[in-house]
Amino acid sequence: MGDNPLQKIMDPASISITGASNNFQKMGTIQLVNLLNSGYAGKVMPIHPREKTVLGRKAYPSVSDLPEAPELAVLVVPTPLVPEMLDAFGRIGTRHAVVITAGFGETGEDGRGLEREILRIARSHGIRFLGPNCLGILNTHQPLNITVAPILSFGGGLSLASQSGTYIAQTVGYLERNGITLGKAISVGNEADIDIVDCIEYLGDDGDTRAIGLYIEGVRDAAKFLECARKVSAGKPIVAQYVGGTEAGARSGSSHTGAMAGPDFVYDGLFAQAGVIRVNTIEEVYKYGWALACQPPPRGRRIAVLTNSGGPGSGIATTLDGAGLEVPEFSPGVQEKVSRFLPGHASPRNPVDLTFHMGMENMARNIPQVLFEAPEVDGVIIHGIMDTGFMELMYPSVKDYIPLAREDFLASMETPHLEPLLAMPEKYGKPLVISSFFDRSDHCIRVFHEHGIPCLDSPEKAAGAMGALHRYALVREKGLDRRTPSGRGPAPEEAQKVMAGVKGPAVDEFTAKSVLRAYGIPTAREILAKTAEEAFAAVRDLGWPVAVKACSPDIAHKTEANLVFLNVGDRAGLERACGAILAAGADILVARMIAGSREFMAGMSRHPGFPPCIMFGLGGVFAEAVKDFTIRLAPLSPADAFEMTGSLRAGALLGPFRGMGEADRGSLASLLVGLGNLALDFPSIKEIDLNPIIIENGRPCVADALMVIEQEERDGQQDT
């Protein structure tokens, strides 16, 4: 990393803050309060035009009055003052800033102009900055806090970067209640300079950060995101929520930070390719992120579930199943060991249901010891450990009947010895997740919180957290950092030659396929004919039966125009087909009939801020109704492409299926890699649609191809 600007921003030796005063109604004041109270050890220099001191610290009337250039400038001043303040800091030698002030790009054209202006000023001084329109930063390791909320706990392994300041600065109480301690947190605001990818890079290299949580409304440069995130995710889990995929989500997001949203499925592909664990709620960013920061990923899929009730056990088992994990029945040996600690009728099979009991030694120590030791167990979830929480709940009811004071009553419940359990995850290299409906009023929950054992407040969420750990295990297995796109030289000569002669918007099928073939993409052998006689001659070469199709850049919807004739088996049929096609003013494409009933599709589309998006999906006429497809970004590594072929819901079709042999996924993957290279070589190609791709004797063959060239004006012909 070396020169990531966030190193200095997150760990500055000195800070000057402008916009703080002694008025607690001002946001800057709150931010200074939090900075001072965070325990920050560096020098703090408030700037205020009139006050001599601010919150008891000597204040300086202006930037030029500062005794030294602060390593970090924090600006919470009115919008119009930002350019001159930034310039002033640059002149005295400050090189890092956090611009909290809003009123820039998020407000419209004028604001965008002002944002360009401060970027220009910053660049002129070599200043790197966060914001504008951000809510500050948090580093509980340093410690350093420039947000509107206090730090409640210190030194956690989960770090955040967020395009919404709320999720950095407005959830501290919530996180504390849930036992989640942040390490570092960055509100990126409008990302005029430093963006969320810089944050991923910084947090990826940061020794204090063990998992990264992201809240994303849109990324500006998906290629840069992909390159960075896939390196980081190989060594450190990244969990992310993306919310820009709907019209209203995008409207809300972009009005806020001006970030660039795109269709949801494109982000699905980006995250999958980058090894980012996608989640759907901010709760999952926090809670699964915390689990990922604290617990090792499971080495396999076999999870042991220990509860004091069948209900939570079933909820956990069902959710684990949905997450691709298993709750296998234990071997007789493990069942026998577990049984020693079970009451009469309880089942040792997995889930283990201890039934309700106030003594905790079996649930919190003896049985977990058996489970962690068992080689057949890859991870453990426990529901039901508690002590004082239950007693607190009961005390008001029983106090009239017992001679004990509240404290003595609470103490009367045996406190489980949790130390052995707390040590098991690290000792055995297996994750432990706790499910509990109790909160921090329960002593056990507080102990778990303090020791980095994730406590989820429902059985299903505990299972979900284990699912996230499993997803990370799968990411790590992939070795994404070692994936490199296939080598790509200049565009093949044949393709260059053909493309040079192409006029848009639509490209005829014969031409499109010749370009595809130049990239090694298999198509049926086919011959272009101008007359029925030429077509008949072609059949002599290809053999009956043939497919006969109209070929013209002006006819994109051949099927709907009834100009596709499949399985033509004799001369009479061929002549009928040619007659119809010639009458429509098109050339005749005669192709060998491809034999196969499994149909897939592949395609390429472009989205702002993204490299070419390559799609693979279930094909045929009904593809658009079935909507079973996956996306990755070009250039594809062979491994990326191979994974795509395994990502369909209907993936079973590619295996041996109802008497059909296994499809050659390697050839399908090559096809996708080639499609990506083609798209990269010719940016003028706006859209490619290969549908169907028929599996013939196990190998893919493109039966139809549509290619659309970028034109200034949209003309509707790109619809397929």
Added chain:
Amino acid sequence: MGDNPLQKIMDPASISITGASNNFQKMGTIQLVNLLNSGYAGKVMPIHPREKTVLGRKAYPSVSDLPEAPELAVLVVPTPLVPEMLDAFGRIGTRHAVVITAGFGETGEDGRGLEREILRIARSHGIRFLGPNCLGILNTHQPLNITVAPILSFGGGLSLASQSGTYIAQTVGYLERNGITLGKAISVGNEADIDIVDCIEYLGDDGDTRAIGLYIEGVRDAAKFLECARKVSAGKPIVAQYVGGTEAGARSGSSHTGAMAGPDFVYDGLFAQAGVIRVNTIEEVYKYGWALACQPPPRGRRIAVLTNSGGPGSGIATTLDGAGLEVPEFSPGVQEKVSRFLPGHASPRNPVDLTFHMGMENMARNIPQVLFEAPEVDGVIIHGIMDTGFMELMYPSVKDYIPLAREDFLASMETPHLEPLLAMPEKYGKPLVISSFFDRSDHCIRVFHEHGIPCLDSPEKAAGAMGALHRYALVREKGLDRRTPSGRGPAPEEAQKVMAGVKGPAVDEFTAKSVLRAYGIPTAREILAKTAEEAFAAVRDLGWPVAVKACSPDIAHKTEANLVFLNVGDRAGLERACGAILAAGADILVARMIAGSREFMAGMSRHPGFPPCIMFGLGGVFAEAVKDFTIRLAPLSPADAFEMTGSLRAGALLGPFRGMGEADRGSLASLLVGLGNLALDFPSIKEIDLNPIIIENGRPCVADALMVIEQEERDGQQDT
């Protein structure tokens, strides 16, 4: 209802409890404590063999010593004592009981015998009882509490019935923190007598209950569940979690209560047909159930979202979109009215982002007033209302700098006038849901809790709760209580005649189709031939081209055996086909070729405890890979069947699609109704598989049919 036994059980004039003592380590004691502390106004008579008083109440040495027959007997005694105790209560005239004691059906064969025994005893006395192996009941309206946890708040509208006692008795603290007040709650245990359907019936008629939450591991009689739940759901929302659909989930559940689990998709169908809102977590049962109990369902899909930050606004909008709701941009008129209360750059479009501000009048009163009044808004979600929660958080940081005591500081934040907002949902008949990361330490949150305004602890959950309200609006629209299955007389004579001659396990296609036709299910015209000559004669009747297939009960997999010849267009082809079929020892089925490229499938399967399960799905060779299908239970009402045809992911195929006309969903629905009737008429039919059903000129036609007859021994031939 009239004679639902739960009326008396949930509201008894007197209770005798056996198993309570003065020892607080005993569960029965805890239950008596909670009964006494709940404020129960009726007579309580503990039974104890030795103690003179229990918890200060006079105790009776045995049942026969009681001064009167209690209306309700509660048994928490050791398992072997239950039969004699129940008998003793029966003899003195008690007619209702709750058997908390475990050790019955859930423990194995002996336990099942004992469970049958107590059922026999109960029936001999006319006793109706809950349990065994349950955790008691709760009625916060009476009030009455016989669980192991205290009542913390009273009189809520959400009532529960649960097959896990934990979800009745172990979550009170959790519910209190989340502002959820139960009305009534029933732990059903092993359901030896009273089952979860009785609970639905009781709660459906209960005036205190406004929404019903269910936790289900399996239902014993799905037909009874369906009949009851669809009546209840027409007037009162039911939200349910089912967890028995996976192997481990079923293992955990059944080991617990011995309930009957089944495949997940069957329960999906049952719940859809019954108008039950299915959720995947117990948190959703509670939180969405609470929203359903407190708020009216939205009249349309248009939700207004008001926040103090873009992040939560985007999360809410994206989640609403996924739930089938909309966040439409407001009309200029509404935008103008909203703008009056917005700071400079904030957007009035929807979501409305007020940006962070300590003053709450606009967020909590002025803008909601505009939104509730607007006819274009069907429901409102607000994120960001708070007061003391934020101040509590800040006080430790600012206390050194301000001269205010904690209370004065807290009071220094303006407390919003919430009364107008609290009244808006009822006044305008539109739902309000609050999203907040604050908890009950915030005064506003406490006020919302007390006034039945659901507060969810994340933006996405608030949107999810609104989604549940919307789902209930859709259920109510359907008028499920007015749906009746199509009238069904005796089985058609033709079907009876054919079925009388059928030997299993497999039924040949020609025979199967003749049965189908007797139920009005359209098939292609077809003729059975014994020789090629007969087949040729058949074609004279049917016309070229034809489908030629082997027809034999011994050949279930015709396609895989290469004995299906489609599109046979001439005599030579016909003879080739006949030759192959005759060589395989089969008859020749000659059928008119059905022309159409849209293929669906329908089927029937049987599951223990369920009426025949009718399936409709995407068809063709690849159906099993695509797995796009829906289930309902026979007998189907025409409306049920029609809904099925609209329930596929690939539902777009049935509309006008790529040049094909709209499919006749009414005819498809009739086909499904007929299939259900057929299955009901002939219980010996184990499985029916109609695949493909081809849409020809818009109407469905069954192209292939497989029917399997129940036999004592499974022989594998039922696989298709």
